[in-house]
Amino acid sequence: MAKALNAGLRRSLDDDDRVMLMGEDIGRLGGVFRVTDQLQAEFGADRVVDTPLAESGIIGTAIGLAMRGYRPVCEIQFDGFIYPAFDQIVSQLAKIHTRTEGAVTVPLTIRVPYGGGIGAVEHHSESPEAYFAHTAGLRVVTCSNPDDAFGMIQQAIRSDDPVLFFEPKRRYWDRADVDLDAAPTVGLYDARVVIAGSDLTVVAYGPMVATALAAAKEAASEGTSIEVIDLRSLSPIDFDTIDRSVAKTGRLVVVHEASVFLGIGAEIAARISERCFFQLEAPVLRVGGYATPYPPSKVEQYYLPDVDRVLDAIDRSLAVE
Amino acid sequence: MGEAGSTEFRLPDLGEGLADAEIVRWMVAPGDSVTLNQIICEVETAKALVELPSPVVGVVAKLRVSEGETVTVGTAIITFEGADVPAMVEMPPETPDASIDARTEAPDDEGRSSMLVGYGPGDGDSRTGARKRRHAQRQRAVPVEQPAVSATVAAKPPVRRLAKERGLELSNLTGTGANGVITRADVEAASAPTATSSTPSRDGHDETRVPISGLRKRTAAAMVSSAFTAPHVTEFVTVDVTPTVELVEKLRAHPAFSGRKVTPLLIVSKALLFALERHPELGSRWDEAAQEIVTRREVNLGIAVATPRGLMVPNVKDAAGLTLVELAEALSGLTERARDGKTELSEFSGGTITITNIGGFGIDTGTPIINPGEAGILCVGAIRRQPWEYRDEIALRSVLTLSLSFDHRLVDGFEGSGFLADVARVLADPTELIALG
Amino acid sequence: MSIATAQQLDTADTVTLLTEHGGDLREDDLFSPYLADIDDAELCRIYEDLVVVRRIDAEATALQRQGELALWAPLLGQEAAQVGSARGIRPGDFVFGSYREHAVAYLRGVDPTLILRFWRGSTHSGWNPYDINMTTPAIVIGSQMLQAVGYAMGIMRDAKRDDSIHDIAVTYFGDGATSQGGFSEALGFAASSHAPVVFFCQNNQYAISAPVGIQTSVPIVQRASGFGMRGIRVDGNDVLAVLAVTRYAAERARSGDGPTLIEAVTYRMGPHTTSDDPTRYRDADELALWKTRDPIDRLLRTLEYRGLATDEMLAAVDAKADAVAAEVRKGCLETVEPRPESIFDHVYSEPHSLIEEERAEFLDYHRGGAE
Numbered sequence A: 001m002a003k004a005l006n007a008g009l010r011r012s013l014d015d016d017d018r019v020m021l022m023g024e025d026i027g028r029l030g031g032v033f034r035v036t037d038q039l040q041a042e043f044g045a046d047r048v049v050d051t052p053l054a055e056s057g058i059i060g061t062a063i064g065l066a067m068r069g070y071r072p073v074c075e076i077q078f079d080g081f082i083y084p085a086f087d088q089i090v091s092q093l094a095k096i097h098t099r100t101e102g103a104v105t106v107p108l109t110i111r112v113p114y115g116g117g118i119g120a121v122e123h124h125s126e127s128p129e130a131y132f133a134h135t136a137g138l139r140v141v142t143c144s145n146p147d148d149a150f151g152m153i154q155q156a157i158r159s160d161d162p163v164l165f166f167e168p169k170r171r172y173w174d175r176a177d178v179d180l181d182a183a184p185t186v187g188l189y190d191a192r193v194v195i196a197g198s199d200l201t202v203v204a205y206g207p208m209v210a211t212a213l214a215a216a217k218e219a220a221s222e223g224t225s226i227e228v229i230d231l232r233s234l235s236p237i238d239f240d241t242i243d244r245s246v247a248k249t250g251r252l253v254v255v256h257e258a259s260v261f262l263g264i265g266a267e268i269a270a271r272i273s274e275r276c277f278f279q280l281e282a283p284v285l286r287v288g289g290y291a292t293p294y295p296p297s298k299v300e301q302y303y304l305p306d307v308d309r310v311l312d313a314i315d316r317s318l319a320v321e
Numbered sequence B: 001m002g003e004a005g006s007t008e009f010r011l012p013d014l015g016e017g018l019a020d021a022e023i024v025r026w027m028v029a030p031g032d033s034v035t036l037n038q039i040i041c042e043v044e045t046a047k048a049l050v051e052l053p054s055p056v057v058g059v060v061a062k063l064r065v066s067e068g069e070t071v072t073v074g075t076a077i078i079t080f081e082g083a084d085v086p087a088m089v090e091m092p093p094e095t096p097d098a099s100i101d102a103r104t105e106a107p108d109d110e111g112r113s114s115m116l117v118g119y120g121p122g123d124g125d126s127r128t129g130a131r132k133r134r135h136a137q138r139q140r141a142v143p144v145e146q147p148a149v150s151a152t153v154a155a156k157p158p159v160r161r162l163a164k165e166r167g168l169e170l171s172n173l174t175g176t177g178a179n180g181v182i183t184r185a186d187v188e189a190a191s192a193p194t195a196t197s198s199t200p201s202r203d204g205h206d207e208t209r210v211p212i213s214g215l216r217k218r219t220a221a222a223m224v225s226s227a228f229t230a231p232h233v234t235e236f237v238t239v240d241v242t243p244t245v246e247l248v249e250k251l252r253a254h255p256a257f258s259g260r261k262v263t264p265l266l267i268v269s270k271a272l273l274f275a276l277e278r279h280p281e282l283g284s285r286w287d288e289a290a291q292e293i294v295t296r297r298e299v300n301l302g303i304a305v306a307t308p309r310g311l312m313v314p315n316v317k318d319a320a321g322l323t324l325v326e327l328a329e330a331l332s333g334l335t336e337r338a339r340d341g342k343t344e345l346s347e348f349s350g351g352t353i354t355i356t357n358i359g360g361f362g363i364d365t366g367t368p369i370i371n372p373g374e375a376g377i378l379c380v381g382a383i384r385r386q387p388w389e390y391r392d393e394i395a396l397r398s399v400l401t402l403s404l405s406f407d408h409r410l411v412d413g414f415e416g417s418g419f420l421a422d423v424a425r426v427l428a429d430p431t432e433l434i435a436l437g
Numbered sequence C: 001m002s003i004a005t006a007q008q009l010d011t012a013d014t015v016t017l018l019t020e021h022g023g024d025l026r027e028d029d030l031f032s033p034y035l036a037d038i039d040d041a042e043l044c045r046i047y048e049d050l051v052v053v054r055r056i057d058a059e060a061t062a063l064q065r066q067g068e069l070a071l072w073a074p075l076l077g078q079e080a081a082q083v084g085s086a087r088g089i090r091p092g093d094f095v096f097g098s099y100r101e102h103a104v105a106y107l108r109g110v111d112p113t114l115i116l117r118f119w120r121g122s123t124h125s126g127w128n129p130y131d132i133n134m135t136t137p138a139i140v141i142g143s144q145m146l147q148a149v150g151y152a153m154g155i156m157r158d159a160k161r162d163d164s165i166h167d168i169a170v171t172y173f174g175d176g177a178t179s180q181g182g183f184s185e186a187l188g189f190a191a192s193s194h195a196p197v198v199f200f201c202q203n204n205q206y207a208i209s210a211p212v213g214i215q216t217s218v219p220i221v222q223r224a225s226g227f228g229m230r231g232i233r234v235d236g237n238d239v240l241a242v243l244a245v246t247r248y249a250a251e252r253a254r255s256g257d258g259p260t261l262i263e264a265v266t267y268r269m270g271p272h273t274t275s276d277d278p279t280r281y282r283d284a285d286e287l288a289l290w291k292t293r294d295p296i297d298r299l300l301r302t303l304e305y306r307g308l309a310t311d312e313m314l315a316a317v318d319a320k321a322d323a324v325a326a327e328v329r330k331g332c333l334e335t336v337e338p339r340p341e342s343i344f345d346h347v348y349s350e351p352h353s354l355i356e357e358e359r360a361e362f363l364d365y366h367r368g369g370a371e
């Protein structure tokens, strides 16, 4: 996936000379995950900029560059380091378009490697997406596989709105053949039914899509047919796709790594309860992180949703008569 | 503790979530003695070229991966013999009597081995196995787990809606689901005859009290609302239906209707549809909120059915579009399902006009109340053999009284009368159906 | 933007006491008096510290390569900056560290095994900060400096009521951290409040791959004057100069003369962490140059000059280092891992209903729903 993102960024740099990359260690080093590998060598240090170590500085200056007509793509090195930039993102970036009554657009893309499961030390495994999805004025998307990574990063960069682009870092080294000539077949904000099923719907995104698929496979071997939806966009959320699925299955489980308390799953559960009240055969269940800080990596497997926890939620949902 | 036997060394995650690495060069060979931290090989990850130091003092038994090969994190790459350093200690977690025994949580074969730290995503997912145990537990234990149920009635939304459609009050039902949850089956069962209770009344008289609930309550509400919102007008006509009775006999003998139930009601229905075509006002609806009169193209013909549970009015969808055979089929299916309590929810909604047949009770006529939302209701009495003027003489004929109630907001006397007369005309001579239909 | 090159050691305004090529200590009017108590035996103990912390560092790197640690941030090359400064403050002072100050933690009395627990992924901390008056690793760059200033402000308040209190706060951070807003804010708060705090910057020339020129176009020490604060640049590979300068800055803070910014110019000889590949962004020549300034060699030359570097002494130091390393390895391999349900511990200091609910669910789930 890291290579697919690299290819997507290269394509964007090629297509539009106003696109520029900014971030810590993204130039000579190629980023700590090598997502920007070789891009500085190819496009020069003017377009692939190693910035000082200051996230607020990165986003603040990127806003200025965007106002001057550039399309900056900022890398935040790890999820846990986005907070120094929180003020610039939430109080400025998100609001400028509204504040100026539409006169100013800020086409900024903020790439954030996120999520856990990589055995890292504190602040390197977080899932802060809900803060941003909660903030009006920001779009929030996340890819789950190399194909989407390649297409979605280009679509995000083309958006005139600020886009938070969350990259599931534990899937960075997932491999797949990506057709670099294929245009994206779905819109950036569309969810996708990854596998169809009839008994229960599982909605997941980013790193949890693979987990949901593994659970669906296991459930299938037990005779239960699971429909898996990759949400892809967290703001806006494609509720119609979820709706259609739930109307069919009557049961919904939402899976994400982030704490379930007031998370994306909470919003989905609420909306689907409103939209599909009489089709629901069981309460919408959420599987996710607990209401605790992300734990030390030796016990992270107990915090993170895994195939077993997803299957357990499926069991609980199906048990409701 | 690592035994002084053979020890495997598995490729660790060398940097925050790397999945694999290439063995670039081995610095030791089988038979070599190695010291602790002696560099044994060089590997290349997605991030860097790094040297791996030996975790043990011992002798190299086997290189399990060749140079140039890329292996995933967790793969055994080398085996040592006579290793005497406790390199691969597996410690139990703190306080072994802790509530979760982490050792039983040890991952399955395909999972991570606990020796490696920071080990990365590997195949993507660790498994704690907890679900298997809980799943097994659930299979054994009855009742199954349900969301917490409070003292108030518990039923999920689709079941609540079903109950509502059936006019059932959930609080009067007994839930047979886990924790007393009212299930779909409970609602279905409650549509069966209810036992009445016979208890001495409060003032000592022997009387029977049945709570006003369910279908009765719903029917009552509907009737009251209809009687007090729609100004009813009722008209009567008595007609010689002997040709209809003869027609019914002929149809019964006809192969097309063999095995099918043919009753005068079938011809009454057909007559009504015939009349409705000429007087569509009788199929219209008063939309108070929108202040509009709504006329649907489709005719959903309601049949009032007396069931053990009370009066029900399911309807035959698009009755005007059916052949006579189809209509016969639909009518008998409808009444059977209603009596067996198997009527589908959809059969109750969207009615256009209703026929109520009280002849079966030996009654001649009545003043029916319009089914709410409709414009008219046709009441069919008993068909009696009685003296009747026939071809200028007195003869014994099959005679029937029809009454029609209509909503005077929607239907004037002129149209109402015309409609009723048309029905009567057809029943008096079904040839009209063919001649004019 | 041009690619900045690493800042070279500019000796003109940098305090150095150990001579580059051996010989005895250089005399300095201001700083030499701070070394008056350093006799030959003490010099040997300082040398031992340098060797031991390097050995601990090497063992930890090996343990990471063997899969026993998730990650390790080597201090290789920065031993003098850390040992010198740690020795220049008192046990009662409070240290707000960054994440690479393993030597400072060790010298303040942390069992090195506990330091490793953090990097193994067994804990987010490793020790109780109040046990040794030092915080556990601060991973978010730039987060700890303001906290140090606040702590120092607290000391100042206490001292108003109790004049026996002369503690100070010391904060460690890297050259990269000076770009964070928190650094400038901390200097501002410290200068205007006159808080007893020492800012100790280890300028090791890099923030991961970014040479210090990306963060600043003037020596970091010059930041101090803009805030009206004393700033001193010191040769960070000269353990004695670092010791003297730290003692001087600490004394200023203790006696009410306010904060000081120390820039210790040093070099990160290893990778940023075990996940890093420095060959992607720096030349072998540069590393070779800095190897000639190796902080341990620097002191060793002076020891040799004074005739202290006997085989016996060197062997004893190596033996001690090996013993500590063996302890570290053993301690690491015997780590008792946290209980799974410990993830619910200490989220709040008082009961919290959501945590209790989730803990109960968690236990029920992992026990197989037997309850």
Ligand SMILES: Cc1ncc(C[n+]2csc(CCOP(=O)(O)OP(=O)(O)O)c2C)c(N)n1
Residues within 6 Å of the ligand: A024, A053, A055, A077, A081, A084, C100, C139, C140, C141, C142, C173, C174, C175, C176, C177, C178, C204, C206, C207, C208, C268, C272
């Ligand atoms: C707020 C924040 N942003 C980014 C990082 C990722 N990161 C970890 S260390 C580092 C470089 C730090 O450089 P410096 O301050 O010079 O300290 P050094 O590592 O050289 O000791 C970076 C960018 C982080 N830990 N925190």
Ligand SMILES: [Mg+2]
Residues within 6 Å of the ligand: C174, C175, C176, C202, C203, C204, C205, C206, C207, C208
């Ligand atoms: Mg640095």
